[in-house]
Amino acid sequence: MRCPFCQSDDTQVIETREVEDGTALRRRRRCGHCDKRFTTYERAEVSFPVVVKKDGRRTDYDRDKLRASFLLALRKRPVSADAVDTAIGHVEQQLLQSGARELPAAQIGNWVMEELRALDSIAYVRFASVYHSFKDLGQFLDVLQEVQPASPAAKPRRGKPSA
Incomplete structure (x- = not known):
């Protein structure tokens, strides 16, 4: 996943938790290049x-x-x-x-x-x-x-x- 701030590919997941009654995952990520944090959501494609x-x-x-x-x-x-x-x-x-x-x-x-x-x-x-x-x-x-x-x-x- 690219960092939305600096476009670096060097990002890592620092926290994962379920949201929406288990129908999606919320992931907090940190960029290894600019050190900024951002959130992504993962859900099944239906x-x-x-x-x-x-x-x-x-x-x-x-x-x-x-x-x-x-x-x-x-x-x-x-x-x-x-x-x-x-x-x-x-x-x-x-x-x-x-x-x-x-x-x-x-x-x-x-x-x-x-x-x-x-x-x-x-x-x-x-x-x-x-x-x-x-x-x-x-x-x-x-x-x-x-x-x-x-x-x-x-x-x-x-x-x-x-x-």
């Missing part, structure tokens, strides 16, 4: 189903696009990179276990929502608002009530604010 968009277009599955969706929803939220990688791994596992050659984008979106709901309720609401294309405040409130604790003190207040 064939994912083709994604069928709402308008009927078909595209190849793109892990980077899935990651970007997670990161956008989780922007400025206290969720670790490892937790995001694990959630992405869960979605990919469901993609593979489906056994389908083609899969509607809506199904992948539903799996992403399940993972976001488990990670962070704010990110879940953010993603849901875009994913479901909310047209009015009522739809937004429905999702908020869905993730809100059931205690009476936590119910949203309606009407005029008190002075």
Whole structure:
């Protein structure tokens, strides 16, 4: 593996650990020439189903696009990179276990929502608002009530604010 900083071939693995529930390996490497450290990931190459968009277009599955969706929803939220990688791994596992050659984008979106709901309720609401294309405040409130604790003190207040 070449060093991304100096392009030297003299790199060595200094630490290896499993990530994403054992579906990938994370390797910390050190360059013998410039002494800088960097991380690489190793995962099995598999064939994912083709994604069928709402308008009927078909595209190849793109892990980077899935990651970007997670990161956008989780922007400025206290969720670790490892937790995001694990959630992405869960979605990919469901993609593979489906056994389908083609899969509607809506199904992948539903799996992403399940993972976001488990990670962070704010990110879940953010993603849901875009994913479901909310047209009015009522739809937004429905999702908020869905993730809100059931205690009476936590119910949203309606009407005029008190002075």
